[in-house]
Amino acid sequence: MIDTHNLSKRYGRVVAVRDLNLSVRRGTVFGMVGENGAGKTTTLSMLATLTTPSSGKAYINGYEVTRQAQEVRRCIGYMPDSFGVYDDLSAEEYLLFYADCYGLPRDVAVRRCRELLAWVNLGDKRTAYVNDLSRGMQQRLEIARCLMHDPPVLILDEPSSGLDPRSRIEMRGVLRQLRSLGKTILISSHILYELSEIADEIGILRGGELAAVASVGVMLQHASGFRTIGIAGRGPLTVWERVLRDDPQVVDVRFLGEGVEVVYRGSLDDQARLLRALLEAGIAVYQFSERPTDIEQLFLRLTERTVEER
Numbered sequence: 001m002i003d004t005h006n007l008s009k010r011y012g013r014v015v016a017v018r019d020l021n022l023s024v025r026r027g028t029v030f031g032m033v034g035e036n037g038a039g040k041t042t043t044l045s046m047l048a049t050l051t052t053p054s055s056g057k058a059y060i061n062g063y064e065v066t067r068q069a070q071e072v073r074r075c076i077g078y079m080p081d082s083f084g085v086y087d088d089l090s091a092e093e094y095l096l097f098y099a100d101c102y103g104l105p106r107d108v109a110v111r112r113c114r115e116l117l118a119w120v121n122l123g124d125k126r127t128a129y130v131n132d133l134s135r136g137m138q139q140r141l142e143i144a145r146c147l148m149h150d151p152p153v154l155i156l157d158e159p160s161s162g163l164d165p166r167s168r169i170e171m172r173g174v175l176r177q178l179r180s181l182g183k184t185i186l187i188s189s190h191i192l193y194e195l196s197e198i199a200d201e202i203g204i205l206r207g208g209e210l211a212a213v214a215s216v217g218v219m220l221q222h223a224s225g226f227r228t229i230g231i232a233g234r235g236p237l238t239v240w241e242r243v244l245r246d247d248p249q250v251v252d253v254r255f256l257g258e259g260v261e262v263v264y265r266g267s268l269d270d271q272a273r274l275l276r277a278l279l280e281a282g283i284a285v286y287q288f289s290e291r292p293t294d295i296e297q298l299f300l301r302l303t304e305r306t307v308e309e310r
């Protein structure tokens with residue numbers, strides 16, 4: 001349903017997106033995760049026909065985004081990462097304006113508008129000015145706007161960004177509902193956890209390249225059973241390396257100044273043995289603590305070899 005072949009975008013010397021090969025199957029939700037500047041917005045904007053690719057091709061529902069932009073626009077609902085000024089429109093007027101742009105008959109548009117406002121929990125805000133709505137409400141209104149012409153594909157650029165915790169929870173509820181509509185959805189975020197609930201597959205974008213793609217199940221399975229331990233201490237690097245290499249439960253090691261961060265899969269008893277081994281080898285350990293596991297980082301570290309082989 002969404003396919004890209006070596007899709008790239010350069011801005012002068014900056015390569016915002018490089019040789020992206022993406023495939024999102026009909027009726028599935030694909031989550032695109034990446035830090036600021038990873039290329040998410042550029043990718044989604046090319047798919048939404050608003051940014052011209054430098055090279056490569058992208059297809060939505062079989063239509064090519066540069067040559068058949070009109071057809072592509074009819075079959076997508078695109079939510080950008082920032083919205084403009086609403087010129088004193090009420091929530092209902094705003095949706096009806098878009099319905100007009102898509103040529104929806106007035107009676108259908110009015111019915112659909114009310115249904116969608118209720119659907120995104122804005123039923124009581126029909127006559128409120130969009131400019132007076134909270135950011136969370138405006139973002140839910142944008143979701144309703146994307147659905148007005150009932151497109152088979154949704155492209156949502158960080159729909160939860162900039163929201164307070166309460167609005168995030170409400171948005172999460174709306175996104176979960178969206179999933180049940182059976183549409184093909186490409187959604188971006190810089191937080192993997194946020195997408196793990198609604199996405200079928202996750203792709204991690206790094207420096208404009210797709211660093212890893214996996215089903216959410218596989219990604220979470222990779223993460224479960226692993227712990228991240230921060231160990232701070234003083235001692236020769238060769239001794240650190242020897243002790244950590246000799247422990248079969250150590251999966252990955254990252255040296256950080258005075259100490260290491262270890263991805264560990266052993267039991268708590270194994271963990272205690274590792275601490276003892278470090279002390280017996282002469283490392284003056286002054287901190288040994290479990291850290292919250294960053295699933296995205298962990299996944300990237302565990303799949304590094306696979307990524308290099310791609």
Ligand SMILES: Nc1ncnc2c1ncn2[C@@H]1O[C@H](COP(=O)(O)OP(=O)(O)OP(=O)(O)O)[C@@H](O)[C@H]1O
Pocket residue numbers: 011014015016017034035036037038039040041042043081190
């Ligand atoms: N119009 C532009 N002109 C020049 N460089 C750009 C332009 N748009 C994006 N870039 C650069 O392309 C790279 C990717 O940017 P992009 O906005 O796609 O990333 P992103 O993952 O969406 O980040 P964010 O989460 O901050 O929006 C960045 O280095 C950015 O500075």
